[in-house]
Amino acid sequence: MKIEANNITMIYPSGKKALQNITVKMESPSLIGILGPNGAGKTTLMKLIIAGLIPAKGEILLDGEPLLKQEKRLKAALGYLPQSFGLYDELPVWQFLEYMAALKGISNKKAIKDVLEQTNLSEQRKTRIGALSGGQRQRVGIAQALLGNTQLLILDEPTVGLDPEERVKFRNLFSEMAQDKIVLLSTHIVEDVQSICNRVLVINDGQIMFDGEPAALIAQTIGHVGVYVSQIGDKTPDGCQVVSKVNTAKGIQCRVVAKHLPSFAEAVEPTLEDAYLYCIDKGEDGR
């Protein structure tokens, strides 16, 4: 499967410009992480790709054909977990998945059984959804997205509400699934992207700030991440963004990203989180 979004601009009826002239191509197999602050346009981009929105400008192609003409094919190949969603609380987990399976045209009960196992919900299969915890509901959401032989898996903040152990498990699961399909993962948790994605998109203010491998994003940040020790009451140097502050015996150890590190800061190896913040910071400085 191949998806191309060419020069996409999305303006909501309220006049808000959510995406500006974005071009992005995706081809299976790949696991793409989308990073960006709130309101950056991540969810809008995902909705455009699942044909939940129509762009104001530009076109999206699915295997070379306009997406809106291929809606039926897209829906048949899609597994989608939105950021915010509801479930039929009155249904037991099994029946809800059966419901979603029917929507996807899946009549095979084994498919339901498989996703229940994958999402660790087998024990809760007869439990009413209304009686599940927040994390379990999130897993039901993931389970329905995984149902069937999806070629395109789009997951908007999938690990929200999951405990660390579950998060790791699902990260690995997404990674496994990406071996033969496109998996698009939007998240605020940089660690998730760092550990499994072979490609990262950084979006801010409706524009793509970076599109490439995580290592490349990190590489372009080398020399822009440093640490120094400051005291209480010291001001953050101009042009620096504090990534973390750790209290030590010598004072507060600050980790900063900056286009030009202050002379008293010691350059260190950047992480993906540093790189992401630097990327966003750089983009905002450029405007």
Place this chain on the structure above:
Amino acid sequence: MKLFSLFRVELRRMFHSKICLSVAALSLFTPLFGYSLYIPSSNVVMSGKYLANPVLAGTAIGAVLFAVLAIIEADRTYRARINALIDSISSPVKMAMARILALIGFLTLTGLVCTIIYLPYTIIKLDYIFDFATYLASFFIIMIPTWWISTILAAALYQITRRIELSGLLYAGCVYLCYSPYFQKSYFTRWINPLIVTYSDGFSNAYTFRITLYTRILWLAIAGGVFVFSLTCIRRYQRNLIGSFWRGIRKVYIPIAAAVLVVAGALLWRGQPFVDHGPLEFDYNHMNATRLSSSSNSICYNVSFRITAKPISGTVHGIAQYTISSSNGISEDSFWLNPGYRILGLTYGSKKLDFRTLDNDVNGERQTVFTLPKAENQILTVEYEGFPALLRCFSPTGWGVEVSTEYVSLNNAYSVPCNTSFGLPGSSWLEITLPSKLTPIVEHKFVDKHTDNKDGTRTWKTEVQCSQYIWITACDYSVIPFTVAGINVDLVYSSKYDKNMRSYDIPNAIKSVFDYCTSHQGKIRFSDNRRMMLLQRNGSGGGNASDGWVEWDEPIFTSVNLSNPLKGANAAEVFAHEIIHEWWGGLGVECHGGDECWSSEGLTVYTTYRLMKEKYGELYSKQNYVDVWQSKVDAQNRGFYYRHPEYLEKLPERYQADLKIANTDTNLYCRMPLMILKAEKLVGGEEKMDKILRTIQENNSGNGYAKPFTYQDFLDACGLTKEELELE
């Protein structure tokens, strides 16, 4: 296949939903309202009380409940953001279809449970009257399809507005229309509360079910059309109504399907075969003009009619043959026939004639025009077939038309073309083919001759007078013959009423009315050497009478009516009233300007009052008769349109007709009796008035029934002037 599996899982989901189950449970209780609180149909008939009204209550209230459910369920998917998952993997149009089909399936199953739950109680209460086919038809023709219509409409309104309060408001408006005065009197406008004036215990409900089924199909088409149209308005791509609509109509088959359904509904409305398209008021001028004039150059020597009732389809097939000499060959001739019938062909001798059926429905007739070639003694054959239509001006009462296996009534259907431009000889032959178990009564006389067709039907043959419409009725009748006041009377009624007629001793009750009238007002004005027929008919609670016959609507003899001590006088009043008509003539209306009509109704009502005064006392008769007359006349006098008739013309036709009919009824049934009561006081009391009335009877006994005496005759007999009888 996918739609079916969507339907299946959605239906299963509903059986887990608390709100769906609650609505289903509540709807099972809704027929209970029909036993006491919601009484749209006659409660006097047993099957009306224990079947029609519970079903109609369940129909209307259940329809509202399921509409609310449809709106809540549709709204819930958006409010709870379930659509965020569903819309990504399924077409919202297909999902909307699956959802409405599942809802229809769910309410159908609820209706089925409802049918089963109320069965034992209905069987117990209706006893020997219970008919399983009628019971099933009540639920499956009236209730469940109405729930479908309501649910589809509500879902459509939500899909268009996507707002729960707005769609609820629009739906409430649609419901209100059905209960508004303008819509209430038409079978075809009432989508949520089918117009069912009465059920029948002893005759047939086929007409009721046919028209209700027809209106359900009509409204299903319209509601379906609106629903399909609403699919174009389903919000998608996060667009508003207009944006979504422009995307929606790109699937052109959707608006086309919507238009086809709505147009089908409109065509069903326009082409409905049940009620003619004539004016809302009976046109006496038309009746007189067409009956009395014969301007044709053709002369008819002989005429015969053959009609066949087809109970399965509810239609009639007819052949009329006239032996005619046509001396002109240029001018047009015509005949009038019920508008429900389609003319299959006209031949004159061996020549096929061209003809035109005009669009001029009036009083339940429609004119067909043709030109006879010049010829001597050739047979004009008219072949026709169709569903006999009811007169629009009588349509809410429902009586007069029925073709079923249990009952045939063509009393209002003008089923033989005897109103012709060329005039007919005095008598003609009528052959009527009916199911074997039915006994026909033609022009209020039994038919003697019949042949068995060996196919479950019999053909009856009788001579009829062609000067009037031919009244035909057939049923499994029972007859009780008796003699009273020197008159041989046949009490004829549906055999299902055998038990009631004997247990309530109806013949004796009738005899008491005859005895009262004969002793107080003289010998009956009734052609000698004939038997009088007292006939029970299918209808909603009134009666009719003419020379030598009285017709009573069915409810007068139901157990509910006869066993209710509070209503005893009223029931007696109706059948006494119709018998008393035999003394004072039929509805021979003679208008003296304005709306003040004089007819024998005044004397009949007055005599009924006197009879009730004798039976139940002065207080009762004052409260139930004189006070009622006075209050209605007072109300009429206060009425704006009565005082300012010049504004009446500005009202819609339906309102005009209602007010005119109400005025005429008040004049006939209240104003005139009050004037006669005033005359009674002026001439010196009841005995003096009885004497005057006896004299009138004796002086007019030779005039025959068809000539009611005039208001002036009455004033002269009393020695009073018109001014003296004017009410204050």
